[in-house]
Amino acid sequence: MLQRMLTEIRVAGFGGQGVILAAAVIGKAAAIFQGGHAAMTQNFGPEARGGSSSAQVILSTEPILYPYITQPDVLVVMSQEAYATFAPQVKRGGILIIERELVHVDRIPNGVRAFGVPATRLAEELGRKVVLNIVMVGFFGAVTNLLDAGALRQAVEDSVPPAMRKLNLEAFDKGFEYGATLMTRIAENGEAEGVLTLEVEA
Amino acid sequence: MLQRMLTEIRVAGFGGQGVILAAAVIGKAAAIFQGGHAAMTQNFGPEARGGSSSAQVILSTEPILYPYITQPDVLVVMSQEAYATFAPQVKRGGILIIERELVHVDRIPNGVRAFGVPATRLAEELGRKVVLNIVMVGFFGAVTNLLDAGALRQAVEDSVPPAMRKLNLEAFDKGFEYGATLMTRIAENGEAEGVLTLEVEA
Numbered sequence: 001m002l003q004r005m006l007t008e009i010r011v012a013g014f015g016g017q018g019v020i021l022a023a024a025v026i027g028k029a030a031a032i033f034q035g036g037h038a039a040m041t042q043n044f045g046p047e048a049r050g051g052s053s054s055a056q057v058i059l060s061t062e063p064i065l066y067p068y069i070t071q072p073d074v075l076v077v078m079s080q081e082a083y084a085t086f087a088p089q090v091k092r093g094g095i096l097i098i099e100r101e102l103v104h105v106d107r108i109p110n111g112v113r114a115f116g117v118p119a120t121r122l123a124e125e126l127g128r129k130v131v132l133n134i135v136m137v138g139f140f141g142a143v144t145n146l147l148d149a150g151a152l153r154q155a156v157e158d159s160v161p162p163a164m165r166k167l168n169l170e171a172f173d174k175g176f177e178y179g180a181t182l183m184t185r186i187a188e189n190g191e192a193e194g195v196l197t198l199e200v201e202a
Numbered sequence: 203m204l205q206r207m208l209t210e211i212r213v214a215g216f217g218g219q220g221v222i223l224a225a226a227v228i229g230k231a232a233a234i235f236q237g238g239h240a241a242m243t244q245n246f247g248p249e250a251r252g253g254s255s256s257a258q259v260i261l262s263t264e265p266i267l268y269p270y271i272t273q274p275d276v277l278v279v280m281s282q283e284a285y286a287t288f289a290p291q292v293k294r295g296g297i298l299i300i301e302r303e304l305v306h307v308d309r310i311p312n313g314v315r316a317f318g319v320p321a322t323r324l325a326e327e328l329g330r331k332v333v334l335n336i337v338m339v340g341f342f343g344a345v346t347n348l349l350d351a352g353a354l355r356q357a358v359e360d361s362v363p364p365a366m367r368k369l370n371l372e373a374f375d376k377g378f379e380y381g382a383t384l385m386t387r388i389a390e391n392g393e394a395e396g397v398l399t400l401e402v403e404a
Contacts, residue, residue: 015360020226024244028217031246038247041269042226044233044240051360067243067269130363158217158253161332 005061007146008069011136012054012086013078013099018133022076023055025137025155026147030059032158033151039067052081059146076140077103078119078132087112097140098196099132105196114196115143115182122174131171138175142183149176207263209348210271213338214256214288215280215301220335224278225257227339227357228349232261234360235353241269254283261348276346278338279305280321289314299342300398301334307398316398317345317384324376333373340377344385351378 011023020042027038042055056069075090076097077083083103090096092111100116108114119135134156141152153172160168186195213225222244229240244257258271273293279285280301292298294313302318310316321337336358343354355374362370388397 015230016363018363020222020242024222027244027246038245040222040244040246042229042242043266043269044229044242053361064245067245130365159255161218161220163332 007059007074008072008091009057009059009074009076010054010069010072010086010089011057011076011078012052012082013102013133014082015051015053017053017078018130019053019078020055021159022133022137023057025134025152025159026140027057027059028159029147029151029155033154034148036061037063039064041067043068052079052085054082054086074140074144074146076136078136080104095144096196097136097143099136100196108196115139115179116196117175117178117182119175122178123171126167126170126174128167128171131168134168134171135175135178138172138177139179140175141172142176142179152176209261209276210274211259211261211276211278212256212271212274212288212291213259213278213280214254214284215304215335216284217253217255219255219280220332221255221280222257223361224335224339225259227336227354227361228342229259229261230361231349231353231357235356236350238263239265241266243269245270254281254287256284256288276342276348278342280334280338282306297346298398299338299345301338302398310398317341317381318398319377319380319384321377324380325373328369328372328376330369330373333370336370336373337377337380340374340379341381342377343374344378344381354378 011019013019023040027040030036031038037060040057058064071089071091074095075086078099090112094112096112096114098116099119101118101120117139119132122135123129123132141149156168156172213221215221225242229242232238233240239262242259260266273291276297277288277292278299282305285305292311292314296314298314298316300318301321303320303322319341321334324337325331325334343351358370358374
């Protein structure tokens with residue numbers, strides 16, 4: 001089901017952006033709708049003072065005994081501070097996913113591919129900035145191709161209150177379509193606006 | 203800061219009820235606003251199929267090396283299924299907190315104190331059933347007295363989008379006041395409507 005035996009993902013941003021829900025949706029999609037295992041962990045400490053928020057998700061083909069990660073395969077960031085803190089930790093060959101209106105990228109780690117999405121603006125087009133986290137999840141789905149799009153979409157539906165389902169599914173679709181269009185352009189042209197860099201070699 | 207060195211809490215209910223957010227608020231209050239350590243973990247597996255949701259929080263005076271729990275000190279349940287699954291695991295001397303309109307209590311484990319709150323109805327009085335999870339957090343705060351009420355309230359404020367803060371703080375206050383009134387009645391009379399049982403000895 002997963003491209004690797006173990007995939008480590010970090011989602012990070014401000015408190016109130018829905019970082020934990022985004023991480024939980026990814027874990028749920030992998031485990032419940034694709035038959036794998038997943039653990040989501042959030043550690044709270046003094047470093048979280050000041051309003052930052054960060055959650056870790058591990059996707060695995062085996063049961064997960066130790067849920068902490070240090071070097072993510074995929075990093076999803078929604079704030080400049082989160083980018084500054086966690087971008088240097090992404091593994092070589094990993095993927096960096098950025099809310100491109102909230103994060104200014106100064107330097108991409110060696111061997112990491114970075115992709116940006118204007119998730120806040122796409123969420124605002126739906127009338128509710130609050131769903132920017134689910135736009136990011138949709139974009140994550142299209143760009144990483146780690147999980148089945150239908151499983152991710154189902155996990156969104158299952159993770160929000162009934163009255164919020166339609167809005168969140170629209171947000172997911174908007175992020176996914178943006179990512180799918182971007183990946184098609186990359187395949188055709190080798191480059192596109194949302195790609196911050198395809199790969200920077202050491 | 204905490205009454206014990208290590209306190210294990212489980213929050214469980216349906217998907218979409220905001221189980222994870224409730225757990226995260228508790229962890230954040232302990233760690234960020236009271237200077238302790240906290241870890242929140244959610245494991246996803248086939249057992250979560252069918253829409254149940256469960257999160258674990260560990261509060262500690264020391265860094266947390268192993269974030270999993272088997273026997274919670276405090277269990278907060280918002281569905282009958284969650285009650286049936288997790289109530290038998292609560293430690294002797296532990297506390298069971300129940301959404302009393304969603305959970306019918308048939309048998310309370312030995313040595314466990316159980317308290318109920320009509321959180322759905324209190325949330326509906328605010329016009330938004332969606333905040334029932336934060337009503338539960340407020341009630342949890344008043345009943346357990348594990349965490350400073352101001353720290354919990356601040357964690358609610360920091361964990362939701364700006365546009366949702368007022369509503370969620372009202373929900374917190376409503377749950378807290380319900381719990382505080384209940385505890386006062388218990389202190390005065392030794393019994394009250396929300397107390398499902400004070401203590402059942404073996």
